[in-house]
Amino acid sequence: MVLAMLTWGLSWTNAKILGFYANAPLIMFWRFFLASITFSFVLKLSNSSFRIPPHAIPITIFNSVSMVSYNYFYFKGTQIGLAGTGGVLVTTLNPILTTIISSILLKELMKKKDWLGLALGLTGGVIILRIWEMSFANFYHSGNLFFILASLSWVSVTIITSKSKLILSFFPYSFWSFVFATFLSLPLSLNADLFSIFYFDWVFWLNLIMLSAFAMAFGTSIYFLASTKLGPKKASSYIFLVPLTAILFAMYFLDEPLQLSTLIGGALGMFAVYLININ
Numbered sequence: 001m002v003l004a005m006l007t008w009g010l011s012w013t014n015a016k017i018l019g020f021y022a023n024a025p026l027i028m029f030w031r032f033f034l035a036s037i038t039f040s041f042v043l044k045l046s047n048s049s050f051r052i053p054p055h056a057i058p059i060t061i062f063n064s065v066s067m068v069s070y071n072y073f074y075f076k077g078t079q080i081g082l083a084g085t086g087g088v089l090v091t092t093l094n095p096i097l098t099t100i101i102s103s104i105l106l107k108e109l110m111k112k113k114d115w116l117g118l119a120l121g122l123t124g125g126v127i128i129l130r131i132w133e134m135s136f137a138n139f140y141h142s143g144n145l146f147f148i149l150a151s152l153s154w155v156s157v158t159i160i161t162s163k164s165k166l167i168l169s170f171f172p173y174s175f176w177s178f179v180f181a182t183f184l185s186l187p188l189s190l191n192a193d194l195f196s197i198f199y200f201d202w203v204f205w206l207n208l209i210m211l212s213a214f215a216m217a218f219g220t221s222i223y224f225l226a227s228t229k230l231g232p233k234k235a236s237s238y239i240f241l242v243p244l245t246a247i248l249f250a251m252y253f254l255d256e257p258l259q260l261s262t263l264i265g266g267a268l269g270m271f272a273v274y275l276i277n278i279n
Contacts, residue, residue: 001238004222009245011215012087013253014207015078021204022197024075025188030197031071032182034212039175039221048171056168059160063173064180066156071181072188073150081143084256087246089128089144092269093151096121098158099276105159117275124268130261158227158235165228174221234277243270 018027043050052060077086096118103110110118164173197204226235243266250256 001222001226002241004219005238005241006245007210007215007219008091009087009242010249011211011219012078012083012246013249014211014215015075016083016250016254017207018204018211019075019079021200023192024072024079025185026192026194026197027075027208028068028071029182029185029189029194030208031212031216032068032178032185034208035216035220036175036178036182038213038217039178042217042221043171043175046171048169050172050175052168052172052176056164056173057176059164059167060173060176061180063157063160063164063177064184066153066160067177067181068184068188070150070153070157071185073146073153077143077146077150079143081147082250082256083254084247084250085128085259085262086143086147086150087250088243088262088266088269089125089147090151090154091242091246092121092128092266092273093125093148094154094158095273095276096125096269097151097155101155102159113275113278117272119272120268120275121272124265124272126265127261127268128265161224161227162231162235164224170221170225170228174224177224178216 015027021027040050074086074090077090099110099114100118102108103114161173197208223235223238226238229235247258247262247266251258
């Protein structure tokens with residue numbers, strides 16, 4: 001999970017670089033396509049079955065829809081906003097929102113420390129957004145609107161995946177989630193030249209492979225496994241490793257400035273996740 005979260009931290013920089021080459025739907029389609037191919041080898045090496053029972057198809061498709069939604073907002077946000085800010089905002093909001101929504105759906109009682117964690121996490125999100133100086137236009141053009149929508153989409157992925165263990169084993173669930181997502185994202189990318197990526201340089205391909213094979217096929221699958229083994233709240237707590245690495249990678253590769261609001265808000269968010277998940 002630690003290695004998986006490091007690939008996620010780098011993925012924000014990967015996505016920002018890819019956004020210089022093509023639009024969000026085109027990159028999204030090829031990311032899912034390459035991740036499906038990569039994970040098929042994982043299935044082979046693990047001697048796992050490719051078979052998916054009919055009763056498991058609906059939940060897998062539902063997860064794929066949520067993954068497509070997340071990736072669309074993720075790419076749109078990084079195209080127009082700061083990769084480091086997105087990496088901090090989304091990954092600190094994810095466990096906070098997961099806790100709120102899963103507690104409502106599962107009717108779980110929260111302790112005082114959980115309420116304090118939620119308050120700190122939401123406060124951290126407000127500080128990162130610099131909500132006091134934003135009009136709706138600024139909110140949109142900064143990419144923050146897309147980052148929030150991405151976070152909400154990922155809550156759905158986390159909760160759905162935690163329920164999938166009752167229906168389908170981890171390996172075929174991950175593989176078919178990527179495959180269905182590939183087909184679901186194809187219609188969105190038809191307005192672009194689907195094969196234009198073969199004219200791009202090695203920088204594009206390096207970042208696409210990092211984003212597909214490492215961040216998605218490896219990182220997302222490990223996250224799926226953790227969601228089934230640990231539950232949605234515990235699995236989402238590992239995401240607190242992502243904000244710091246997202247900022248560092250963005251500063252190093254993209255020369256993005258470190259904003260004080262992002263640093264303070266991110267620290268509050270990570271402490272909030274710690275409070276929520278500590279026994």
